[in-house]
Amino acid sequence: MxxxxxxxxxxxxxxxxxxxxxxxxxxxxxxxxxxxxxxxxxxxxxxxxxxxxxxxxxxxxxxxxxxxxxxxxxxxxxxxxxxxxxxxxxxxxxxxxxxxxxxxGWTAQPGDDWRWVDTLEEAAAAVQGFGSVFLTTGRQGLGAFAGLTARCLVRSVDPPASPLPGRTSVVLARGPFSVDDERALLREHAVDVVVTKDSGGHMTAAKLTAARELGVPVVLVRRxxxxxxxxxxxxxxxxxxxxxxxxxxxxxxx
Structure with a gap:
């Protein structure tokens, strides 16, 4: 001991x-x-x-x-x-x-479209041109995405602080999340790109499976x-x- x-x-x-x-x-x-x-x-x-x-x-x-x-x-x-x-x-x-x-960290599976970046700022640059962005990076550091003009869906345990993108919807929730729920969320908000950190673990991995099934690319921030x-x-x-x-x-x- x-x-x-x-x-x-x-x-x-x-x-x-x-x-x-x-x-x-x-x-x-x-x-x-x-x-x-x-x-x-x-x-x-x-x-x-x-x-x-x-x-x-x-x-x-x-x-x-x-x-x-x-x-x-x-x-x-x-x-x-x-x-x-x-x-x-x-x-x-x-x-x-x-x-x-x-x-x-997470491991890509066949059919995944993962795009790796090193910082949140690089992630913001990588999603320029997309129409609907799902930001699941946590509420810390969302200011890096404040300049986005796309519709943005932000999910966090507690309400995020400003600055946020101009067209932001917030979902307050704590994992784990099911694949069915994540698939429904992506469809409901017509998400065409997901942004997340390579946090690993099962609590929030379902969004990656849902994105793969729906053909939605994922921008991942390296550890x-x-x-x-x-x-x-x-x-x-x-x-x-x-x-x-x-x-x-x-x-x-x-």
């Missing part, structure tokens, strides 16, 4: 983070899950929960210095780049073992690179094994 008090800080907000916290709590491990607080009514994991940022890498390092923690698992969203960078920097400073738990030197696993079981292994050499997955 982890060193020190055996207490584990899970940087969460994802389904994997909740499952990891639940499994650790079931094994008698003390867990503190930290949520960013960007969702008004988050699904809370088992164990202790703190909500709100740390104040960057320095703030997290200070928190780790003031709170007994044996290890840190960064199980935040694949696009939570600021938190992931802060975790790597803070743990390097404090000497706390750090693991990155990140689900695999940002991970900090070097941090070990990475892709399943909750692997994260559990890492925590159980406790202190010792930790190899990184580049």
């Amino acid at each position: 982890v060193s020190g008090t055996g207490r584990v800080l899970v940087l969460g907000g994802t389904g994997e983070a909740r499952r990891l916290a639940g499994a650790l709590v079931a094994e008698g491990v003390e867990v503190v899950s930290s949520l960013a607080g960007r969702v008004a009514d988050p699904v809370l994991p088992p164990g202790e929960v703190r909500i709100g940022g740390f104040g960057g890498a320095a703030g997290l390092a200070a928190w780790l210095g003031a709170n007994p923690v044996g290890a840190v698992v960064d199980a935040t969203h694949p696009f939570a780049t600021t938190m992931t960078a802060s975790a790597a920097e803070a743990c390097a400073v404090t000497g706390h073992p750090l693991l990155r738990l990140q689900r695999p 940002p690179p991970l900090p070097p030197g941090v070990p990475v696993v892709v399943t909750v079981d692997d994260a559990l094994s890492w925590v159980r292994a406790g202190p010792g050499p930790r190899t990184s997955a580049d």
Whole structure:
């Protein structure tokens, strides 16, 4: 088991983070899950929960210095780049073992029309000329699409903030979504292109299946690179094994 008090800080907000916290709590491990607080009514994991940022890498390092923690698992969203960078920097400073738990990205299937870009700004440029755009990138960063003149459908858990495209319809919903529902949504709004991040996982993958069945292209934003030197696993079981292994050499997955 982890060193020190055996207490584990899970940087969460994802389904994997909740499952990891639940499994650790079931094994008698003390867990503190930290949520960013960007969702008004988050699904809370088992164990202790703190909500709100740390104040960057320095703030997290200070928190780790003031709170007994044996290890840190960064199980935040694949696009939570600021938190992931802060975790790597803070743990390097404090000497706390750090693991990155990140689900695999999506894999194209026969019939998919996927168009990869590196940024939301590139995604906005890639959908110029389309008449009806389904934006499923989350409510953060929608300003990159504010200049679009197409009809835009935005789906998010909480209401998005301005700026938004001029002709925007908003659907407030939390996954998972079924293929039937996604197919009906694309047809109802006459969507002719989908924009999403390569988040991976099953919660929102149905839109990709629906797009493939309807012949709708998908613009996907690639994942940002991970900090070097941090070990990475892709399943909750692997994260559990890492925590159980406790202190010792930790190899990184580049």
